[in-house]
Amino acid sequence: MEFESILLPGIDAKRPLVIAGPCSAETEEQVMNTAREVAATGVKIFRAGVWKPRTKPGGFEGVGSPALKWMMEAEKETGMYMATEVATEKHVYEALKYGIDMLWIGARTAANPFAVQEIADTLKGVDIPILIKNPVNPDLELWIGALERLYNAGIKKLGVIHRGFSTTDKTVYRNLPQWHIPIELKRRFPNLPIICDPSHIGGNRTMIHKLSQQAMDLNFSGVIVETHCSPDEAWSDKDQQITPAALKEVLDNLIIRDTIQTTEDLSVLRDQIDDLDNELLQLLAKRMRVSREIGYYKLEHDMPILQTKRYDEILTDRAYQGERMEISGKFVKQVLEAIHSESVRQQMVIMEREKKQSTQNEETAL
Ligand code: PEP
Ligand code: MN
Secondary structure (H helix, E strand, O other): OOOOOOOOOOOOOOOOEEEEEOOEOOOHHHHHHHHHHHHHOOOOEEEOEOOOOOOOOOOOOOOOHHHHHHHHHHHHHHOOEEEEEEOOHHHHHHHHHHOOOEEEEOHHHHOOHHHHHHHHHHOOOOOOOEEEEOOOOOOHHHHHHHHHHHHHOOOOOEEEEEOOEOOOOOOOOOOEOOOHHHHHHHHHOOOOOEEEOHHHHHOOHHHHHHHHHHHHHOOOOEEEEEEOOOHHHOOOOHHHOEOHHHHHHHHHOOOOOOOOOOOHHHHHHHHHHHHHHHHHHHHHHHHHHHHHHHHHHHHHOOOOOOOHHHHHHHHHHHHHHHHHOOOOHHHHHHHHHHHHHHHHHHHHHHHHHHHHHHHHHHHHHO
């Protein structure tokens, strides 16, 4: 897929691309006040949710179409582009009818191929930028699938929003960032604009600056930040919304590192990394050879492959050792779990091969 790099006229490729505005459009006054203050910070694209996906019925489900009228008034007064979330064919028709400039597909909708296809079919022949949030579940292929559905419908002004992934664990985040997922997406589609949504990842206004900085350091294109003229009184997501003044502070304090490093120093260090990776691979291959020998031993002595107690000891011991070497224990555990699962796979291959061999021998004997 080849994407257009300029999503809207006047919004150039210079980082960060900023989208800001309230989680939801609530009243005409709230939309206008927030838009005026957001525009004063220099932001060019305004967001507001008009239809809100809620976990349970009965909560604030958005104002619907009247809010589109307020947004277009805000556009007329401030000159900002307007963006909103769509989840159905009807939302798309309504948003386009009013003249909304940019649409995004929410995380719950992105997880549903039928809904994404319906939106894609509705957008055939329409030249409008579309942003796709990551699906609530950490499934990169599903996220790419959503992109493909829109791309195949002829939409070339595409971007994605990384808003983190649902988890039932109690963490400091509302949605786990799992940065490796957007990083892999960027690796596969280097020209695709990736925008970070620190509001929905953090779930708390105190985390917005740090997450935005992390996104910039990972070379993301921009941020989408929930901004409200009176965040404590917001009708949805109030803990994570910030005032336009706080937004300005976040943006003013972002450090944008844009230098592409090609100095000698770095190439020496990169050579070292290549050598070390090579050594790591050789060590891993050696470790697997030993695992296979253990596999033959277990086979001869009729022992099961998985020796839980031993595995547990290895994990605890190595994690502790890692911590002492200034490597996170959690990371060491993840690496060892991956190594262990490859060892188990290799030992299973040995057992299977042996089983096949003995059945063949039995057959020949018959
Ligand atoms: C939103 O942007 O307000 C929203 C509902 O986000 P998400 O789809 O990421 O939950
Ligand atoms: Mn929200």
